[in-house]
Amino acid sequence: MVRHIVLIRFKPELSEARIAELFTELHDIEGKIPGLLSVISGRSESPEKMERGYMHGFVVDFADWEALQAYQDNADHQALGAKLVEGAVGGKEGILCFDLPTVAAQAL
Template identity: 35%
Template structure:
């Protein structure tokens, strides 16, 4: 299994509704791409504020394997919602951090 973990630094003017809509689009990819096992999202509630570094939001996608993750990365629907996420983050692509873990 691959867990694709994404930390986000959304701009201050991005509403909770906008974030929710973006997350809903990502969650719907589960119906579109069969290798997605799970999707979760939420706000960073860490009390280690000095270590958050502006990453107040996160989501992760669990994939059955590397091939499923790679299909997701190439998928046009994922790329479209990803571009909208980047457009809402501080510094564009600099507002996104990705970590993939293999289990």
């Protein structure tokens, strides 16, 4: 399995309602890409307060690297990605992506 982790510093003028709409679009991709296992999204509630401005994020779990690539190539994902970049502080500079293979994926 591959865990795709995305953290976003949204522009201050972007409302929580608009951010929720963007995350709804993300969840709408579920079921459309074989190997996309789950999507979790939301705002940080960390008591550590170490977000450094990355207050929103999401995690998408994929069965394997091929499923992650299918997601990257998907037109709905690309359209949503453009909206996320537009809403992030500094565009792409306001978004962190981290792909973490889990033990199951490493064993493949």
